[in-house]
Amino acid sequence: MIEIKNITFAYEKDTILEELNLSIENRESVVILGDNGSGKTTLCNIIAGIYPVKNGTVVIDGKSTLYWRKNKIPKVGILFQNPDNQFIRYRVIDEIELTFKYITKTRTMFNTPYDVIRYFKLEDIKNRLINTLSGGEKQKLALACILSYEPEYLILDEPFAHLDPVNEHIIREILREFREKLTVIEVSQKESDFIFNRYIYLSAGKIVFDGDYKKFAEFRPNSFDMSYTINWLKTKGIDIPRELRSKTEIEKYIEENYVKH
Numbered sequence: 001m002i003e004i005k006n007i008t009f010a011y012e013k014d015t016i017l018e019e020l021n022l023s024i025e026n027r028e029s030v031v032i033l034g035d036n037g038s039g040k041t042t043l044c045n046i047i048a049g050i051y052p053v054k055n056g057t058v059v060i061d062g063k064s065t066l067y068w069r070k071n072k073i074p075k076v077g078i079l080f081q082n083p084d085n086q087f088i089r090y091r092v093i094d095e096i097e098l099t100f101k102y103i104t105k106t107r108t109m110f111n112t113p114y115d116v117i118r119y120f121k122l123e124d125i126k127n128r129l130i131n132t133l134s135g136g137e138k139q140k141l142a143l144a145c146i147l148s149y150e151p152e153y154l155i156l157d158e159p160f161a162h163l164d165p166v167n168e169h170i171i172r173e174i175l176r177e178f179r180e181k182l183t184v185i186e187v188s189q190k191e192s193d194f195i196f197n198r199y200i201y202l203s204a205g206k207i208v209f210d211g212d213y214k215k216f217a218e219f220r221p222n223s224f225d226m227s228y229t230i231n232w233l234k235t236k237g238i239d240i241p242r243e244l245r246s247k248t249e250i251e252k253y254i255e256e257n258y259v260k261h
Contacts, residue, residue: 001025002047002153002183007056009042016042017205020056024198026152029184034202035231040187043202044155047185048078060153074103077151081158083135083142092133093117093126095145103149110148120144120174136167143171147178154178156186203230 002024009017017039024030034040045051046058049065058065060075068075080086089095096113110116117126122144125137133141139159146154156175160168172194175184186196199216201209209219230240230250238258244250 001061003057003059004043004047005057005059007043007046007053007058009039009046009051009053009055015205017046020205020207022200022207022210024153024183024185026183027180028198029179029186029196030198030200031186031188031196032200032202033188033190035189038202039205040202041157044078044157044185044187047153048076048155050078072103073105074149074151076153076155077146077149078155078157079139079143079146079159081161083138083159086142086145087130087138090129090131091126092122092128092130092141095130095141096122096126096148099145099148105149107148107150109150113148116144116148134167135162136164136170139163139167139171140174143174147174151182153183153185156184158187158189160188 002022004020004022007017007020008015020039020043022043032040032043042051046053047060047065049058049069053065060068065076087095089098093113096116100113110119117123120140120143122141125133125141130138130141143159154175159171163171178184186194195213197212199209199211199213200207201216201219209216211219233240233250233254238254240250240253244253
């Protein structure tokens, strides 16, 4: 279980997440939606232990992310939008072998690099230079490397943004096989055809929706329109306070503060 308690995170003077609380149960499939700048990627990096936390706590299965990193136990795997950011070696086989060299945890599914190659059907490209692979092949390799160390939580940070429908389907089919084995948290700016157990919507560093698909379908039209409206108002020099998100509240705020009577 992932428990995030009262997390506030800022870059210099810009607050990205503000007193955010969130818990994610084991084996849940969760999608986190929101516009650019809403704090989605920052939240992912905090859960994965990439960003240190100064205000608030992040606990995974009863222990802090600092504990897991210190003991080199990779509880969380994260797949980025750009797989090139995850590669260290030059060849496919070398990249896969690297995960076995530096992560020595007990595995139940993949005991050798060649188990990974066979499972993910990478035989034809195992000796290729990574920079010669297509976008879909790179993303498949990055996912294979992450899943090779068998994390219990998998974060997908907009990994389909630059993939065509065919390659997205290939990656999703791989993920479908692992759905019952781990917790999947996907981050996106847009919805997909894939149905999740739980939908979370971030806006200006706060959770403004958290529920199942049926409730999300009711929430979506008004809230999505408001996000675009708020961003458009910013271009006109009108900053809407974080706590105001409904159409009625925003109209009232503009009426009271910007309309001359």
